[in-house]
Amino acid sequence: MAHTKAVKEQLLKRVKRIAGQVQAIERALEDDADCAKTLHLVAATRGAMNGLLDEILEDHAWEHVAKPGLSDEERAKGTEELLEAVRRYGK
Structure with a gap:
């Protein structure tokens, strides 16, 4: 996916941070944490996921x-893949 090693490493770091945020949500729910705190954790995680999605898109x-240098066929395929991802995100 990532077209350079540096980008791949950055994306993987973001995913690991998001995984940590999801674990924090899980702990908050298990510990019956304050609703407001849990909402903030979920909102922050959603923001992080949206940022990751934006970067990959x-x-x-x-x-x-x-x-x-892309052929028309390659460009059309790439466009369709992009649009499909946007459609799925919108559901």
Whole structure:
């Protein structure tokens, strides 16, 4: 997925942080934490997921849609993949 090693490492770090946030939500629910605290944890995790999605969508658009030298077929495939991801996210 990631087109450079540096990007891959950054994405993996983000995913690990998100995993930690999900674990914090789980602990909050298990410990009957205050509703407001739990809501904040969920909102922060959702924001982190949205940021990850934005980054991957942007990378896909640049690499598989806008990259010079792509054939029309490759560009059409990349566009359809991008649109399908957006459709799924909207559900």
